Amino acid sequence: MDNHQEVSMDVEAQIEKNDDSRTLPFSNFKKANLPITLKFENVVYTVKVKEPKSWLCQTKGKTKERTILKGLTGIVKPGEILAMLGPSGSGKTSFLTALGGRVSEGKGKLTGNISYNNKPFSKGVKRATGFVTQDDALYPHLTVTETLVFTALLRLPNSIKQREKIKQAEAVVSELGLDRCKDTIIGGPFLRGVSGGERKRVSIGQEILINPSLLFLDEPTSGLDSTTAQRIVSILWELAHGGRTVITTIHQPSSRLFYMFDKILLLSEGNPVYFGLGSNAMDYFASVGYSPSVERINPSDFLLDIANGVGSDESQRPEALKAALVAVYKTNLLNNVINEVKGQDDHYNHSIENSGDSSKHFGDWPTTWWQQFCVLSKRGLKQRRHDSFSGLKIGQVIFVSFLCGLLWFKTNLNHLQDQIGLLFFISSFWAFFPLFQQIFTFPQERKMLEKERSSGMYRLSSYFMSRIVGDLPMELILPTIFLIITYWMAGLNPNPVNFFLTLLVLLVHVLVSGGLGLALGALVMDQKSATTLGSVIMLAFLLAGGYYVRHVPVFISWIQYLSIGYYTYKLLILGQYTENQWYPCGENGKLKCYVGDFEGIKHIGFHSGLSSAFALAVMLVGYRIVAYIALMRIGKTKSG
Incomplete structure (x- = not known):
């Protein structure tokens, strides 16, 4: 079975087929159970914002709609890392939350199409998804090993014996280089525990325990030194090259981290400014008339500058530059992105018709x-x-x-x-x-x-x-x-x-x-x-x-x-x-x-x-x- 056939298989059917494979130690299943291609087409996210009351004018606070995401389209395939870059408030975390199926009810209106192997988000996809939040929500008094063991006992299915679940948690500890601190408590603001990088690896470990096909990470290198950040991204690179689809937000990566990402999505106030290969980003902006003012510059610094409306031409206003970049994207890149997204539709549709629906064989929960x-x-x-x-x-x-x-x-x-x-x-x-x-x-x-x-x-x-x-x-x-x-x-x-x-x-x-x-x-x-x-x-x-x-x-x-x-x-x-x-x-x-x-x-x-x-x-x-x-x-x- 070639890679295209694997990708096209029904998500829930393949998860059922591969549940028993999770009993293998982590180091032995470098390959994802089910490769998943993630597509998003014209995604728009709108929230209602209540304006503050004006004490001087005695006016009541009004509610108005604010568009956070403005028509995002793209595709991420198994084996690829998509890094979302953009200034603070550009919509990176909101988009990541939407792709991960975690938009809270009543908090906003999400339109457009997000599909996983050409199917909507489902409980099967949810079981195959790992999501690492930015704030590393962990219990401070539990040790590293206890944290991962309890996660394994809750998230891994009953087809795996308890002894094997514990072994798998211990294997993840070793795989992520956490042996030195495995018996150290996580700690908190007023309780000494593991370091920031170790906390982040524990959070990632909680998600890779289930051998996810999709892995979402929100600012995984935030607050870490360059060496620790390099180690975290190296782990993501290995996971992606095992057939997983990895999507991450990242604020300002170093140049060596930048070139480890396969694809880049650059956002500016919710608008797409660039989507494509990370290695082509600088050439693209140079081709449309935007080049860095110095020869040697960190690509992410340059991209964030232009996303903020800061270009080499100091006379150009930031808002005008942002609008120009959005217009250039729609003219030069958008059609290519749409063609890439649509290019595999026929193949997906054929496979889905023959895959059947196996969701009835699944319980809603991995354990009783x-x-x-x-x-x-x-x-x-x-x-x-x-x-x-x-x-x-x-x-x-x-x-x-x-x-x-x-x-x-x-x-x-x-x-x-x-x-x-x-x-x-x-x-x-x-x-x-x-x-x-x-x-x-x-x-x-x-x-x-x-x-x-x-x-x-x-x-x-x-x-x-x-x-x-x-x-x-x-x-x-x-x-x-x-x-x-x-x-x-x-x-x-x-x-x-x-x-x-x-x-x-x-x-x-x-x-x-x-x-x-x-x-x-x-x-x-x-x-x-x-x-x-x-x-x-x-x-x-x-x-x-x-x-x-x-x-x-x-x-x-x-x-x-x-x-x-x-x-x-x-x-x-x-x-x-x-x-x-x-x-x-x-x-x-x-x-x-x-x-x-x-x-x-x-x-x-x-x-x-x-x-x-x-x-x-x-x-x-x-x-x-x-x-x-x-x-x-x-x-x-x-x-x-």
Whole structure:
């Protein structure tokens, strides 16, 4: 079978045929499973931009359309690297996102035709595609090997045994020259780990684990020194010459990197200025009257200058030069590009008619729901144990618990007001603490979730449940320690039944408050805004909790029925006292009164305990449902 026949094969059918070949070590499958030719014809991408409000003119912000990409046409074949060059804001990343099938729903309108072996983007193409983002979204506390092993366990299909998946991850570590740092954590801004070049190679390794036929990379050399950048591009060159189609954006490559790219697409404000062989770029611009002012110049520097409207003729305005270059491209190059794109249509159509559709043989996911849940749970525990059980948090909880125990030391029914004050403090403290612990969960993981969901790595439900279940030990251990210390020091009801009822109420309260934090974080997806909103909401709940204000006006009394603290405070009182229980009252405590008649408890009452428990149960489930629905928009693309 020759190369043209291989390229023309149906994407999903060939992926199914070659699934078992992925069990080979990475160094043994230099050739792509399925060569894919990527074509794009007259691609236009338009977004709606909201203009800022004018304070001086008192005008409302209007929404207008802005065209990011303006009619891009071209073709990239297996074995070729296409490098997209252009100034910042020229549309490189937007175009890469469109080619990779990752245009988010509702964010813009994409027109034109993008095809993969003359077929539209599908789940089969998605499984054969690797996409390396610019920001290297990686978990900081995982080592290099752990990062790649977890990726292999999630992305490689069940036709490969777990042992073989791990071997394949280890083979990728060796192939990318990461043996020296394989047991080093990734690190982050405030956590020392691997170098920038090593991080980038780990990101590339995550994608080549699946032996992709298409590989997209957004600024893979950004922020790297020239030697490291050369090594990264050399890896891409080897991958491309194994029959893969590689498309990358790059800002300003050195001259030796420039000549490693097979094709160049030069963009200027979303317009194509040049598309063709990288080796012909300088000759083309010289032929249309644009030559560098000096003999020896980095080709990419020259191309970026003219894309910015800076030419050798200083009298020519930048906007005029840009318009001239676009017009020259349409006159001299566009027809040749269109002919190249159309030249293989007949061959593709013939092969597609005979290839059949094998998509029905594929599941939507490489692994089962349970496998995803288990792997994500294990990965989450490894990553988050450092934050949840940090010395600072443990020390904070133990300090507050002992402080409470000392301030309320051996209080009894002689100081009933003090005791109910302690119960309200417990409900307040364990409302804010889990709220702010959980409110950062999804905003911090947004980039990772977008990246992995866009790759089709796992179901949202398996990720969400792994977070909920995996966080349970971390959420419940600290409040349990707190209560064990404070409860007995403060001299609350010593009956074991009362203690365990109080503990049960506290743990449910913590889970409900944490659920509110998850919901707010998922809805807002901005840490500062979510924190502010959470503080305001919890403060309102606190004021309506039944301790500070006992006679709430009718028109605002509805807040207490939404308050987590209101129901928790009531249940804590019910867990400590009975309505007909005696306490010392009167002058010097010589009289005995009913607890149910105590002023601070009377308005709370000893009724509706079941309804309070039911309200907390509804909140426990409801807040998490809200969080899940809010997360459904993350990683959702128009192309599936």
